[in-house]
Each structure stands twice: as C-alpha cells, then as structure tokens.
Amino acid sequence: MPCHCTDISRVKSDIATLTSIQSKQAQLDSVDSSQTSLCKQLSGQLSKAVTPANLSSLTNHAAKFNDSQKSKHLFMKTLVTGEINSLRQTLTLLQDADKAYHQAQQQQRANG
Amino acid sequence: MDFRLDLDVLAKTKTALVQVVDELKNLATTFFNTNASLTAKGWKGLSARSFDTVNSEWQTTFLAGVTNVSNLQQILTSVLRQGTDANSQALSLARSIGGSSSRSSKKVLGLSRSDKDAACKTDVKLVNGYDSALNLYRSIQSDLSSLRYTKFSMASEIGSARSGAQTKQAQLTNLTRGLNNYGNTINQIEQGMKSGIANLKQPKGWSGALAQIGSDPALKLKLANLGFGAELGLIIPVVWDLVNFGAYGGDQNGPYDVYNNQKSNPAAWASLLAVIRQYHPNWTDQQIGDFLQKLNNEGCGYVALVNTIFVQYKNNPAGFERAFGFPLYVLDPLSGEYNLNYNALLLDFYCATDNHNKGFFGGDTVNPHEDSNAIKGFGVTATQLQYRAETYLQNRGVKVTVTTAVIPEAKVDVSSAMYHSLSKNGSQVILSMHPPKLYHMDGSYDKGNSGSGGHDVVVTGTTKDGDLVVSSWGQQYLVKPNDFKSSGFDYAYFQVVTYGNK
Numbered sequence: 071m072p073c074h075c076t077d078i079s080r081v082k083s084d085i086a087t088l089t090s091i092q093s094k095q096a097q098l099d100s101v102d103s104s105q106t107s108l109c110k111q112l113s114g115q116l117s118k119a120v121t122p123a124n125l126s127s128l129t130n131h132a133a134k135f136n137d138s139q140k141s142k143h144l145f146m147k148t149l150v151t152g153e154i155n156s157l158r159q160t161l162t163l164l165q166d167a168d169k170a171y172h173q174a175q176q177q178q179r180a181n182g
Numbered sequence: 183m184d185f186r187l188d189l190d191v192l193a194k195t196k197t198a199l200v201q202v203v204d205e206l207k208n209l210a211t212t213f214f215n216t217n218a219s220l221t222a223k224g225w226k227g228l229s230a231r232s233f234d235t236v237n238s239e240w241q242t243t244f245l246a247g248v249t250n251v252s253n254l255q256q257i258l259t260s261v262l263r264q265g266t267d268a269n270s271q272a273l274s275l276a277r278s279i280g281g282s283s284s285r286s287s288k289k290v291l292g293l294s295r296s297d298k299d300a301a302c303k304t305d306v307k308l309v310n311g312y313d314s315a316l317n318l319y320r321s322i323q324s325d326l327s328s329l330r331y332t333k334f335s336m337a338s339e340i341g342s343a344r345s346g347a348q349t350k351q352a353q354l355t356n357l358t359r360g361l362n363n364y365g366n367t368i369n370q371i372e373q374g375m376k377s378g379i380a381n382l383k384q385p386k387g388w389s390g391a392l393a394q395i396g397s398d399p400a401l402k403l404k405l406a407n408l409g410f411g412a413e414l415g416l417i418i419p420v421v422w423d424l425v426n427f428g429a430y431g432g433d434q435n436g437p438y439d440v441y442n443n444q445k446s447n448p449a450a451w452a453s454l455l456a457v458i459r460q461y462h463p464n465w466t467d468q469q470i471g472d473f474l475q476k477l478n479n480e481g482c483g484y485v486a487l488v489n490t491i492f493v494q495y496k497n498n499p500a501g502f503e504r505a506f507g508f509p510l511y512v513l514d515p516l517s518g519e520y521n522l523n524y525n526a527l528l529l530d531f532y533c534a535t536d537n538h539n540k541g542f543f544g545g546d547t548v549n550p551h552e553d554s555n556a557i558k559g560f561g562v563t564a565t566q567l568q569y570r571a572e573t574y575l576q577n578r579g580v581k582v583t584v585t586t587a588v589i590p591e592a593k594v595d596v597s598s599a600m601y602h603s604l605s606k607n608g609s610q611v612i613l614s615m616h617p618p619k620l621y622h623m624d625g626s627y628d629k630g631n632s633g634s635g636g637h638d639v640v641v642t643g644t645t646k647d648g649d650l651v652v653s654s655w656g657q658q659y660l661v662k663p664n665d666f667k668s669s670g671f672d673y674a675y676f677q678v679v680t681y682g683n684k
Contacts, residue, residue, distance in 0.1 A: 105315075
C-alpha cells in the first residue's frame, strides 16, 4: 500500500485548475448573454435596414446566430463539472487510502 | 426606408416605355403630317401661316417630350441593371451569415441608411465579442495543459468552439462589408436616377401633362384606343416619381403647373387657391391663371428667397407653421409622398408683396404699372427684393435682414471665395445673374434655361473647381463665376439673407 500524498496534491491542484476554468466558463456565459442580446438587436436593425424580402432569412438567422456557440459552451461546462466531481471522489478515495497507509505505518512503528 | 424600388414593376415599365416611345413617334408623324398637308393643300392665308407656326412649335415641344420619355427609358434600363446586381448582392448578403439564399419572387430593393449604420455598429460589437470568447478559449486550453493528475481534455470541444467563433467573426465581418457595399450600390442607383433626371430636357408642364394622362378618364380612353392601355397604369406612377425625383428647391412655375393640372390633383390646387383667396377673394379664374403665369415669368427672386426660408426652417416644422399658417410638408396625393410646401409659401409671398414698394415718404405703396401686362412681370431689383422679403417676413414675426453684398453697378467679380465669406456666419446667399448662364451638374450648358433677361437663384455650395452650386427651377445647377467677369457686359451680384439677430 503506497503513500498517496503526491497524488492528493496533484488532484487538489487539478480541482483548483478546473475550478478556475469554471470561472472562465462563467465569463463565457456572460459573453454569450451579451452576444445573444446583440444578435437580437442586429436582427431588428437588419429587418428595418434592408429589403428584399428574402433577406428576412438573414434577420431570422441573425437572431439565433450565437445559439450554436452557447450550446458548445454549455456542453463544456458539463464536462468540467463532471470532471471536478470525479476528481473529488478520487480525492476522497486517495485521502482514505492515504490515511489507511499512514495509520498502518504508525502502527508498524508502534509495534516495532 | 430612404429608398425603395420594385424591380418587377421597373422591368414592366421599361418594356412599356419602349412601346410608348414608338407609338408616340408614329402618332406625332401622322398628326403633324396631317396638319402640314392641310396648309399645303387646302388652307392658305394669314390664319394658315399662323396655324403652321403653332403646329411647328407644338411639334418641337412634343418631340422633345418623346425624347424625354426615350431618355427615361434609358435611365430605367440602367437602373434595372444596377438594381438586378443589387438584388444578387442582397442574396449574397443573406448567404454571408449563413441565412437562406433562396430567391424571392418579389424583388424589392430597399435601404434605410440609419438602420444600416446601426446594424454595422452592432455587427462590430459582435465581432469584438467573439474576440473575448477566443481569448477565454486560449486561457482555458492553457489551464487544461497544466493539469497534473487527470488526463481530462477538451481539445476537440475547444477546437470546435474556436472554429465556430472564428467562422462567425468572418461572417459578421462579411456582413458589415456586404451591408456597406449594398448601401453603396443603392447610392449609385439613386445618384444615377438623380443625375439622369437632372439631365432630361424636360419641357415645362410635361410632368403635369403626365399626371393629367394618368387621371383623365377621357384622355385615358383615347390613348387606350391608340394602343396604350394597361401599361399606362404602370408607367404613370413610376414616371411621375422619376420626374419629381430630386426636386431641389422651389420652382417658379410650380403654382402655375398645379393650376393647369387642377383636375388631376384637386387637393393640391385647393390648398393653393385658399392662399390666393386670402388676398384676392373676388378674382376670376382668368385673373388667377394670369397671375400665376406672371409668377412663372418673374418669380425667380421670390423663389430664391423662399428657398432660404426652407433652409432656415428645415428642422422646425412647428415654427414654420406658426409663422406662415400652413405646414412645412405637404402630402402629394399622386405620389403618396410628403414634399416641402414650396408652392404655398412662394404663392403667399408673391400675393403679399407683388408690386409692393417702399413709398417715397415711407410706408407701403403698390405700383399698378410695374408689369408689362397681366402675364409678364418686371421681376425684382435688389432693392425691391430686400424690401419685399423683409416686409413679408417681419410681418410674420421672422427676424431677417437682406443686404446687397456688391451693388450691381460696381461690377465686382463674384466668386466661390466671396460666397464662402458671405455665408460663413450662417447667412444665405442669393445670386443675381444678367443674363442667366446655367450648367447641368455634369458640366453641360443648359441652353434652354440660360440666355436673356435676369435670373435670381439661391447658392447652396461650391465645387472644387470654384463653380457655384445653385437651385433653379427646382433643380440643381452650376454657375461659373468666370462667365460674369466685370470686364464684360454680363454681370452678377450677391444678396445676403440673414435670419435672426445676426
């Protein structure tokens, strides 16, 4: 049964890194929100700015222009959250194993 | 929308105009040959010679009109070609951000410049927004590469998001470019229409005649019998719009034109008649017609002053209506568009001040012998224009001073530099030419509107070549100061109109 201190340190570091990524994803959410609002604004302006009528497809499209980016960001958020949860479970396991290892080591020294 | 053009109607109109030109030429040939053969064979004497003269004059005017329609047809052909290009451009625009490129059956070009500019600004913000997203992707990717325990990666997801953002940025950049190109194309179409119309040798009264054709059932029936039927409905509105397109200031013939076409545009005539009745409640129709014809003959100075009033009040419709008692804009029921109310103000000014002068001992006097006859006027001297303008405007609570910058007798050269100097404090400048020498905006000489007598026009700007841009007969013209060198016989001078307490 080995010592897990190094791994625990690495896992904690990774959780911190991923948490930092989550805050950047929150910034992406804010960008998405601003972009979506601008797209709606653009759509309204285009519908008044230009004809022919077939350009209405342009205005309809403009309103939803950022939707695909938004869904990509949402999916990435899910992945990061999942990975953090997974790392937290791993951390618990590693901490438990590490605790058992060090208790065993202490026991051995006491017995010796 | 600042601009709207239905390409399908335009195409049908163009085709119909080709037929109309041919028919009109045939009609003219038959008509004038018949008249000529009458005096050649069966009618002799003074009355026959007089008839011949009238026939010949009418033929010249009629053929000028036919040439006009032919020129219009050429303009429409050019506009249609550009319009078709613009339609394709619009389709590319839709494709440029991933919208549908399916062709619409209704090809209507339109542009609102302010909304287009607003859309371009929003577009730039969106492009910058994707820059922020791209920076965040880079930062997240860098964070992921520093993970120490997990093999977690989002390389493909970040790659896809980055590629998506870059594609959208490129599309939005194209959209701005496309919108500006589309705007430029529409500007070119509009400019082409304006300069084309400005260059038409339009016989006086032609636009009114067109309106009359459009609304006179008897005339319509006659034309239908001659072979023009359904296409008239297409032609009249488009030609009417084109003829009125690019009006640039008032036209001294405007009220007389409305009088002559009162059947086709009764609302326009009713509003002008109301103005006349305030001053001359008992005039007969004959007297009114003569008076308006006289305005057409001598009204250039009055129009020039009226144009300065419109510049002064262009952003103040309420103030205009308060001062003059009628609206700044008036709806033209034929075109459905609002136009500046030049005719009403011109007529009101003329009714109020025609032949009025400052009395020898002060006060206002009327000179009943100023004009040659009922339909031919004397015009206005610099002093008369000053007196009549100041009296008219001050009686309506408008503060104004009119001064003559250089007295005519001094024969000092007018120049664009002098114009800029006189107008620098917001004053407006009227140019008086003796005789008138007007050039179209493409530089060609307008022989028909130049020649003898005197003519007043309002100066609206200058060109880089030192020419003066002026408004005359409701259109934009050039005047070349070198045509009026003080060393020669022809002369010109400036009058300065200053509103308010300047």
